[in-house]
Amino acid sequence: MVTLAEVARHAGVSASTVSYVLSGKRSISAATRERVESSVRKLGYHPNAGARALASSRSNIIALMVPLRTDMYVPVMMEIAMAVATAARTHGYDILLLTGEEGAEAVRRIEGSALADAMIVMDVELDDERLPLLRAANRPAVLIGLPSETAGLNCVDLDFAAAGAVCAEHLAGLGHREIAVIGEAAAVYERHTGFAERTLTGLRERSAELGLRLLHRPCEGSYASVSATLSRVFDERPGTTAFVVQNEAATDPLLALLRQSGRAVPEDVSVVAVCPEQVAAHASVPLTSVAVPAQEMGRRAVEQVIAKIEGRGSDEEVVLLAPELTVRESAAQAPAET
Amino acid sequence: MVTLAEVARHAGVSASTVSYVLSGKRSISAATRERVESSVRKLGYHPNAGARALASSRSNIIALMVPLRTDMYVPVMMEIAMAVATAARTHGYDILLLTGEEGAEAVRRIEGSALADAMIVMDVELDDERLPLLRAANRPAVLIGLPSETAGLNCVDLDFAAAGAVCAEHLAGLGHREIAVIGEAAAVYERHTGFAERTLTGLRERSAELGLRLLHRPCEGSYASVSATLSRVFDERPGTTAFVVQNEAATDPLLALLRQSGRAVPEDVSVVAVCPEQVAAHASVPLTSVAVPAQEMGRRAVEQVIAKIEGRGSDEEVVLLAPELTVRESAAQAPAET
DNA sequence: TAAGTCTGTCGAAGCGCTTCGACACGGTGG
DNA sequence: CCACCGTGTCGAAGCGCTTCGACAGACTTA
Structure with a gap:
């Protein structure tokens, strides 16, 4: 060497x-x-990285905690992770990949060993066990996600409440009055990962203002689950003319099952999704959707965390990205009432 | 501290x-x-990680090069990456996440800076530009994938040729005689990522032995592409009664479009997939499939690379995992000829 | 009992870098 | 002409750890 x-x-x-x-x-x-x-x-x-880290107490490494899912690997998580890695490299940093498995212990380990100069944490729950440690740590941290108490934290996330509101507005504008929300799996709500609840809140509030009737159902990504959910929705609310889906895995089954049950999209029912562009664009009916801007979230998180490492940038900064609704082919004027 | x-x-x-x-x-x-x-x-x-690395010239970090896709993030890649990270932690190692973007330069950088003790490289092409560097490097490396020349390399992969053969056998056993292969996107073959070609080779050879007629078509994961491919297949080979799919993204469209065109699965046409368990199990018709054992591939790669770091384990070791076909509901007896 | 062998502990060197203070040198201003 | 300053370079200390050789003491063995 x-x-x-x-x-x-x-x-x-x-x-x-x-x-x-x-x-x-x-x-x-x-x-x-x-x-x-x-x-x-x-x-x-x-x-030599070790020597440099020792002498300067800077490793030029940022730790990234990504959720460990044994059930399903959500593409949007990977997209964010890759965006983070790419952005970090352009600033001369490398990414240390930590699985959520280690939980709070990982935070302690990284801080104690000075392995990384900072941390980016994905998939934060509203009242995440790691938050107290991150607040107390003497290393910068940025969350991708939004816990309930943001004091002393830096966060980057899509403004899911606004996303929900935008969906409601779009459908209201098309004349829909009865809307069903196909949500994430019940487990997601139980874990209190904020984004699902925030979307719902946004939807509910705006719907109330616009006089829409809203029905929310959590749903797994499987055909069986979507099918069961659909039946229940149409049982309870036969007048439903529009769906909002927030569940990457459920979009395809939803479209397929609507078609199978003789309902054309968008002629008979409209669908608006909250999901990554890829999923929306490649669906069997290209979906009118609010994108989850994975790339930008990753980039912003990296920029924010590096600013903090370098002593620029403030603690406690919450960046909520404005949602953008892209009109594709899955949402149209509500059918005339018969 | x-x-x-x-x-x-x-x-x-x-x-x-x-x-x-x-x-x-x-x-x-x-x-x-x-x-x-x-x-x-x-x-x-x-x-202190830096001090330890400096004194011992061991960082307890393994670099993982994952492909950077701007188009689509393939879940199986993430599953492997997470399996690698988890397995590494159980041995006291951390994972440094490198995107494929940096290419061969990343290999030089890691080696020169002693940032990582070893490398695991995913998504290797048959004649990958990184191979000469990895061979020459004085750090252990393990590929997840199989290049054309494996001399001086350690590799872990599914035995895709055997997987292809198993698919052919299964369909032959059910009485099918005309089989169409819906492959990965043409770009995948052009990049010469070995796995797609190896599956095809296995399929071809076994088909020849079993007297099957085989038709192969590369295919994108979009509905439009699958639809076009299907039409061409049935034009050229109206007698086709079975499909082998190797393309995570195309499975759902394939099933949907077959149904739409009035062909029931598995009554009229059978489908066998080469894809992760998750995808197969959650499809609209649960797919008879050969699984891509992401977890095991990750685990084996980590174990092999750590053995090399510790001076155990040989250079040049190729582990090809035996394929296992799981029977679900998408493949059945060929319809009687009319 | 003398010589030899373990076992457990210590001191010191050194890994390759960053950074602080020192300083030589040429240019300015009084 | 001298004191002064800024610029560019150097030497040395030290970051926190690992590891080598040394060695004291207890225990064998001849």
Whole structure:
């Protein structure tokens, strides 16, 4: 392995000079800088990460806690994770992948060992066990998600309440009056992951203002579950003319089962989804939807956390991204009442 | 931050003794060990990762290169990644997440900086640009996937050729004679990611032996693409009674479109898939399938790479997992010829 | 009883880097 | 002409750990 000392010798300068060339923390004459840089290139020098971390107490690593699901791996999680990794690299940081499995212990471990300079935490519950530790930690942290108490925390998330409101408005504008919400699995609500509840709140409030009738049903992503849910919905509310789906896995079954039951989308029933663009665009009927902006969420989280590492940026900053509804083919004017 | 020295002082021993207690590399009397361990617990000591890496030239980090897809995030990739992370933790290792984006440069960077002790590389192409570097690197590497030349490499993968063969056998056993293969997107074949081609090879060879007629068509995961592909298949081979699908995204559209075109699964046409269990089990018709054992692939890769880090385990070891076909509801006896 | 062997512990060196203070040197201003 | 300043470079200390060799003491073995 090539070391700093070898580069220094090769360039005919001292080790500290090489270090300053690399970090730019002191001014170096153009001539010297070029000599050093050429030596670095010629020798193929890469600074030793451990030594650098030890000396500077900076690892240039950001820990990312992603949820561990044994049931289903939700593509949007992966999209966010990859966006985080990509964004981090452009700022010279690497990502340490932690599974949710370790829970709060992981926070302690990372902080104690100085393995990472900061943490990004996905899939936060409203009252997450990790929050007290993150608040107390002397390392920056950013949540992707929104717990109930945000004091002393940095968060990035889609404004799901606004997303719910936008869906209600869009359907109201098309003349729909009875709307059913096909939600995430019941387990998601029980875990109190905020996003599902916030969407619902947004939907409920705006619906009330607009005079819509709303029926909400949690639902698994399986055909059986969607089928059962649909039957119950039409039993209870035969006048239902529109659906809002917030469940990546349920969108396809929903469209398929509506078609099978003789209801055309969007002629007989309209569907609006809250899901990633990919899912919406590739559905059997391209879905009018509010996108979950995974890329941007990842990018913003990284930028925020790096700002904090570098001493810029404030603690306690909540970024809620404005929802954007994209009109595709699954929602249309409500059928005339007969 | 608590340091080794503080623990040593607290326990009334020297720093090296604490170190040996922690690493177990020299024998320590039970009394001393307990005193040290209790101090460690009392003070909440976590060894500094940078210092440890510097002194021991071991970071206890394994780098994982996952493909960066801008189009679609394939769940199976995430499942493998999470399995790798989980398995690594049980052995005391952390995972550094690298996107494929950096390509071969990432290999150089990791090696040069000693950031990770080893690498696990996913999504390898038959003649991947990273292979020469991995072979030459003085760090262990394990591929999840199978390139065309495996000399000097460690690989873990499903035996896709055998998987193809198993599919052919199963359908032949049910009396099918004309089979269509709905494959991955053409781009996948063009990139020469081996798994798709190997499945096809297995299918072709076994089909030839069993006297089956085989038609292969690459296919995107969209409804439009599957629909077009289906029409062409039935145009060319009206006698087709069975499909083999290897494309996570295409399974749902395939089932939906077959149904729409008036062909019942499995009464009129049979479908066998090569895909993760989740996808197969949750399809609208539960799919008879050969599973892609993501969990096991991740686990095996980690075990193999750690064995190499620790000096056990051989270079050049190719583990091909035997395929297992699970019978569900999508494949049945071929309809009697009319 | 002397020599040899373990066992458990310690001190010190050193891993490769960053960073602080020192300082040489040429240019300015009084 | 001297004191002064800014610029560019260097030497040395030290980050927190691992690991090697040394060694004291208890225990065998001849």
